[in-house]
Amino acid sequence: MDDLYRDYILEHYKRPHNFGELDPHDFAALEHNPLCGDELGVHIRVAGGRIEDLKFHGHGCAISQASASIASEELIGMELDEVSELDADWMIELLGIPVSATRRKCALLNLKVVRGAITGDHAWPA
C-alpha cells in the first residue's frame, strides 16, 4: 500500500470531480505553481452567500489534481466567510496523506486559487 498514491488519490487524479468550466460565474481566478509550471483555475457561482457551484480547470500532478477534486466536494455549499478562513491544515487533513515539504504547494494550489478568487488575497495558505 502506497503512502502517498493511495487508491482514492489516484481515483480523484484520473477522474477529478467538478472539473470543467462554469459560465456564467461570479468569481474566477487562475494560479500557477512556480515550482513546476502547473496551472489551476477556478470558476465559482455564488447564491445566498454560499458557493452554489464550483469548477476547476488546468493541469497538474496527482497531488494537485486530487486535492482540488477532494476540496471541491467540501467547498460547494460552504459560506464565503468560511472559505476565506480555510487554512493549509484544513487542506492537508482533508487530503489525508503525508505531504512532503516539496509537494506542499501541489496540495495547496487549489485553496490558494479559491481564496484568491473570493477574497483577492493571493498569498499561499499558511
Added chain:
Amino acid sequence: MPPVASSPISLDVKADFPIFARRFDERLLVYLDSGSTSQKPQVVIDAVAEHLQSHNANVHRGVYALAQEADAAYDQARARVAAFTGAQPETTIFTKNVTEAINLVAYAWGRANVGPGEAVLITQAEHHANIVPWQVLCRERGATLRYLEVDERGELSLDQLDAELARGDVRLVAFTHVSNVLGTINPVAEMTARVRSAGAVSLIDGAQAVPHMSVDVEAIGADFYAWTGHKALGPTGIGVLHGGREILERMEPFLTGGDMIASVDFQSATWNELPSKFEAGTPMVAEAVGLGVAVDYLSDLGMDRVRAHEQALTAYMLDRLTEVPGLRVAGPPEAERRGGLASFTVEGIHPHDVAELAGRGGVCIRAGHHCAQPLMRCLGVSATARASVGVYNEPSDIDALIDALLAGRKVFGL
C-alpha cells in the same frame, strides 16, 4: 556492439565522490540530476577545506605572507579555469553563476549598445537565465526580443538565423551551447561566425556543455561565453564569463564598489584592469580554488573520454527508455547529437509524480519546467521529467531508473 575501448560506458570514478557512500533507507544513491548540479569529488572538497583552514585571507589587499598565499591561490584558480576552456586569464571573469554572467552582459554591454528599433535574438530553447535579462533589456531600451525556432527534432535552423540577421536590426544573438531540456548540441561555431559577419555580438550559455565535452572558447569565437562551476564538479557560487578582450575593455562595469576600481575620488572613480573591473567586492576565493581543482580533475580524466563516456551512457539510456510503455523523449533521437540528458514524459503520470516515484527507488531525477517555460509551451507540455548523467554514472544507474519507472507505472495502475 562497438568494442568496449571506444565506448567507455563507465569511467569507474564513483569512489572519488564521497556522497556515493551515503545510503537512503539502505539504498545506494542513484544520481541522475547532474544537469541541475554535479556531485563533488573528494579532491574538490579537500581543496576548499584546505584553503579555508590554511590559506585564508582577503585577496588583493594584504602584504603579509598569508594574503600572498590567498592571492596566489585565487590567481592560480583563474589560470586553471582559463586553460581548461582555451581562454586567457585576463578575459576570464568570475561571477556567481551563469545568471549573473548573462546579467553582466545585459547591463554592462546591453544598456550601452541596444537601442530603440533594434533587436536581440535568442532561441526558443533557452533557460530563463538567457531569456529574462534580454526581456528586461529590450523593454527598457525599446528594442524587440525575437526567437529562433526549435524544430520537432529539437534543432535550430541556420537558414532562419541568416534570415533574422539579414533584417539588419539584430545587435546581439544569445543561445545555449547544449539545451538543458532537449539535450541538443547546437552548431555554435557556425552560429558565431554568422553573427560576427552580420556585425552583431554573440553570447553562449555553456552551462550544460563545459562540464561534459571539450570546449575551446577561442575556437568557438563567441564574444561572450558563460558557464558555471557547480555543474562542473566545483562548488556553488562560482561562475565564469569569458569575453573578448576588446569588447570587455570598451564596456563600463556592471557592479561597482571595492576591488573593481583603480582610484576613487569624492565624486568619481576610474576602473581597474581586466578582469578585476568586473569583479566588485571580495570574490568567492575558496569557491574559485575548488573550481580550479575541479577542472584539473576533469582534465586528468580527459574531456574527450568524458564525452565518449556520457555519449555511450546516453545511447544506453535512450535505448532502455523505449522499454517503458507510454514514454516519449524530447529532442534529437541520436546520442551523438545531444548532451548527456533525456527529458521525457510518461503517459498517464504527471512528471512530478514520475520524479517522486523514481525517488522512492533511490533514483534522483528532476521534474518540472527546467527553467524553460517558453520551450515547454513549444513542446506542448507544462513539464517533463529529466535524467542527466555525469562522469560518475554507470549503466547500473540507468537500469535503476528503468526499474523505478516500470514500478511507478504499476503504482498508477498502468
